[in-house]
Amino acid sequence: MKRRAFTLLALGFSLVTITNAVAQTQIYDAKTRKWIDYDKKKARQLYARNKQLPEAFRMQMVPFRTAEQPGTIIIDGNQHFLYLVQPGGQAIRYGIGVGREGFGWAGIVRVGRTAEWPTWTPPAEMVARDVNAAKWAAGMPGGPDNPLGARALYLYEDENDTIYRIHGTTEPWTIGLDVSSGCIRMNNDDITDLHSRVAVGAKVIVLMQGAALYRGV
Amino acid sequence: MTTKTCLICHLAIASILTACQSAPPPQDMARTTLETAPADLQLMCANSTAGPAGVDNMKILPVGSRAIDAQTYNVELDANGRKFNCVIDTAGNVRAVTPAT
Numbered sequence: 264m265k266r267r268a269f270t271l272l273a274l275g276f277s278l279v280t281i282t283n284a285v286a287q288t289q290i291y292d293a294k295t296r297k298w299i300d301y302d303k304k305k306a307r308q309l310y311a312r313n314k315q316l317p318e319a320f321r322m323q324m325v326p327f328r329t330a331e332q333p334g335t336i337i338i339d340g341n342q343h344f345l346y347l348v349q350p351g352g353q354a355i356r357y358g359i360g361v362g363r364e365g366f367g368w369a370g371i372v373r374v375g376r377t378a379e380w381p382t383w384t385p386p387a388e389m390v391a392r393d394v395n396a397a398k399w400a401a402g403m404p405g406g407p408d409n410p411l412g413a414r415a416l417y418l419y420e421d422e423n424d425t426i427y428r429i430h431g432t433t434e435p436w437t438i439g440l441d442v443s444s445g446c447i448r449m450n451n452d453d454i455t456d457l458h459s460r461v462a463v464g465a466k467v468i469v470l471m472q473g474a475a476l477y478r479g480v
Numbered sequence: 481m482t483t484k485t486c487l488i489c490h491l492a493i494a495s496i497l498t499a500c501q502s503a504p505p506p507q508d509m510a511r512t513t514l515e516t517a518p519a520d521l522q523l524m525c526a527n528s529t530a531g532p533a534g535v536d537n538m539k540i541l542p543v544g545s546r547a548i549d550a551q552t553y554n555v556e557l558d559a560n561g562r563k564f565n566c567v568i569d570t571a572g573n574v575r576a577v578t579p580a581t
Contacts, residue, residue, distance in 0.1 A: 286514035291504055298511070319510035328520045328572050330527050339519040341512055346519060354520075356507075371538060439510060468523065472516055472544045477558070 288343065288439050290317050303440060310436035320358025320439045322453050327354035334462060336374070336429070338447055340367055340471035343439045345429070345447065347460060357457065358438040359429075360448040361471070368427065368445055369471040370478030374463055375419025380405030386426055389444060408433060413451040414458040418467055420479045429467075430454060517545035517553035517568070525555040525566035528574040533559035556580065 289298040299305070301317075310316065320343065327346055331337065337346040337354070340361040346354035361367060383403040385396035403409055412431015417424060431451040432438075438450055447469075449457065469478075503509075516522075522542035530537040544556040548567070552575070555566045563580035 286512050288510065288512050291509040293503055293509075296503060301510070317510055318506040319508065323507055325507065329523050331523065337519050337523065339516075341514050341516045342519070343510070343512070344519070358510075369541060369543065371541060468541075470516075470519055470522055470542055472514065474543075477541065477543075 286341065286441075288441075290319070290439075301439060303437065303442070306436045306440060316358055316435065316438055316450070322355060322357050322456060324349070324353055325356045326352060327356075328352055329354075331466070331468070334460075334465050336457075336461065336465055336467040338429075338467065338469045338471075340369070340447075340469060340474070345449065345457070347457060355456075355460075357449055357453045360432065360437040360440050360442045362443050362445040363441045365475070366443065366445045367441070367471045367474040368476040368478060369469050369474040370420070370476075372418045372420050372425055372427075372467045372469070372479045374416045374461055374465045374467060375422075375424060376417045376463060377458055377461070378405075378415045378417070379458070380409070380413060381411045381415040381428075381430065383409050383411045412448070412454060414454045416454075416458065416461060416467075425478055429457070515547050517542075517547070517555055521545075521553060521568050521570070521572065522555050524572055525568050525574060525577070526557055529557050529559055529564050529566055529577050532577050532579075533557075533562060533564060535559045535562075 288301040290301045292299050327348060329348055331348050333348050333350045335348045343359050343361060345357045345359045348354050382405055383399065385399055389396045390400045410433055412433065415428045415430040418427045419425060427445050429447040431454040432448040435450040522545055526540045526542055527537055529540050533540065539560040541558050542555050543558045545553055548554050552567060552569050555568060557564045557566060564577060565580050566577045567575040569575060
């Protein structure tokens with residue numbers, strides 16, 4: 264009896280682990296009236312057809328009840344949204360792409376500096392595991408092919424660069440997905456808009472259930 | 481009522497129910513299978529935990545959440561290393577903040 268209970272308990276834990284590991288983005292298909300899985304392949308197909316993201320991932324004003332100051336950035340990594348708090352109980356919501364399994368993180372940090380058409384310098388660990396990154400170990404100049412896209416907000420913990428950024432992308436169809444190495448990616452129009460509204464020093468709260476790494480708390 | 485007639489009745493009811501289900505508004509037409517609490521509710525819980533935890537809310541981070549029912553969420557918080565649970569409803573009313581056991 265005890266052994267059976269233990270097996271069921273172990274199975275329960277496994278299911279919880281699997282559920283967390285395979286958390287899947289879904290979009291609502293108005294034709295079939297069903298929620299469908301939204302993976303990299305589906306996202307690329309839809310973007311090629313529509314030339315834009317699903318409406319939920321486009322920039323929009325939404326109600327947002329918070330005691331945080333206007334200008335604060337709140338990132339919901341699980342639901343793939345970035346909120347910029349506005350006065351009057353509202354926020355501008357943008358779609359984002361976040362860290363893939365094992366690369367998610369959470370914490371309270373701040374915008375340490377910003378850049379237009381930033382240079383991309385892959386961190387040493389990325390150079391070690393990715394041959395494409397290795398050829399830019401000394402830095403890739405900013406431009407339309409640069410993976411940081413049009414703008415970057417550099418996230419700091421106190422006075423230290425966390426190595427994480429909020430930046431643009433050359434792959435806009437990846438918004439809404441878990442794809443990055445821990446950075447927060449947005450399409451270039453959205454990061455350009457966010458960059459124009461955000462001040463250096465702004466508070467950034469990153470929510471990510473199940474993340475292994477916590478910063479600034 | 482025969483089994484066949486009963487099956488037809490069930491199918492008819494199911495299709496009526498499907499037809500009556502309203503689509504979410506366009507801005508809500510994306511989700512993940514991980515049903516976390518909305519970000520604003522998670523942060524309202526963090527704000528309400530500062531008092532009971534005796535910690536500045538800069539040191540309180542929501543680290544997990546789940547729906548209890550259609551109107552209520554449980555939010556797990558890390559308050560400078562101490563764990564708390566917060567129950568909040570969809571209207572933003574904090575029902576309870578308790579240390580995690």
